Amino acid sequence: ENVLTQSPGTLSLSPGERATLSCRASQSVRNNYLAWYQKKPGQTPRLVIYVASSRPAGIPDRFSGSGSGTDFTLTISRLEPEDFAVYYCHQYSDSPRTFGQGTKVEFK
Amino acid sequence: QVQLVESGGGVVQPGRSLRLSCAASGFTFSSHAMFWVRQAPGKGLEWVALTSYDGTDKFYADSVKGRFTISRDNSKNTLSLQMNNVRPDDTAVYYCTRDGPLAAVGDYWGRGALVTVSS
Numbered sequence: 001e002n003v004l005t006q007s008p009g010t011l012s013l014s015p016g017e018r019a020t021l022s023c024r025a026s027q028s029v030r031n032n033y034l035a036w037y038q039k040k041p042g043q044t045p046r047l048v049i050y051v052a053s054s055r056p057a058g059i060p061d062r063f064s065g066s067g068s069g070t071d072f073t074l075t076i077s078r079l080e081p082e083d084f085a086v087y088y089c090h091q092y093s094d095s096p097r098t099f100g101q102g103t104k105v106e107f108k
Numbered sequence: 109q110v111q112l113v114e115s116g117g118g119v120v121q122p123g124r125s126l127r128l129s130c131a132a133s134g135f136t137f138s139s140h141a142m143f144w145v146r147q148a149p150g151k152g153l154e155w156v157a158l159t160s161y162d163g164t165d166k167f168y169a170d171s172v173k174g175r176f177t178i179s180r181d182n183s184k185n186t187l188s189l190q191m192n193n194v195r196p197d198d199t200a201v202y203y204c205t206r207d208g209p210l211a212a213v214g215d216y217w218g219r220g221a222l223v224t225v226s227s
Contacts, residue, residue: 044203045203050212
């Protein structure tokens with residue numbers, strides 16, 4: 001299976017700062033079928049990026065995704081208070097599909 | 109509007125069975141692959157199983173293969189997960205979600221069903 005490794009495990013930042021999250025795959029992700037989800041306690045996961053760099057309707061443009069092959073990045077340009085959460089990358093090019101272990105973006 | 113509503117969660121003893129259901133509405137259910145994701149207490153998201161739009165192709169995580177069965181009834185807009193021989197490490201919130209249009213995977217999610225495996 002395609003193992004996804006996210007780094008760092010925790011990112012301690014302040015509102016207004018830039019967040020850069022990494023996701024590395026053990027095998028190439030075909031068609032850039034790599035998504036990012038935001039997860040807060042007690043809430044359902046929220047899709048913020050799909051196909052590596054596409055943003056769903058309603059997701060602010062401070063969220064951006066990049067990368068291809070085995071290396072992908074989620075960038076939040078200026079953190080808002082509601083952005084503090086755990087973020088998971090997810091590859092859906094091959095079965096079994098897999099998630100990374102998550103990066104927690106916390107208040108510094 | 110798209111709605112996914114899970115049901116069937118609860119407390120189950122190790123080695124027993126449980127069946128989860130997900131009622132879908134607000135979209136053409138038969139056009140979308142559907143899948144289950146779970147989150148154990150204090151842990152990350154784990155992909156569990158997927159069925160193609162017509163139910164002919166099914167895929168499973170290694171952790172549940174041979175014990176769980178995913179199925180769908182397109183006439184009733186319902187997705188199911190039959191969980192057999194459950195183990196304590198199957199304890200989790202189970203979410204139902206879909207492959208959205210244009211590869212927007214997981215664009216809508218249910219609120220989740222809590223499954224607790226305990227004697």
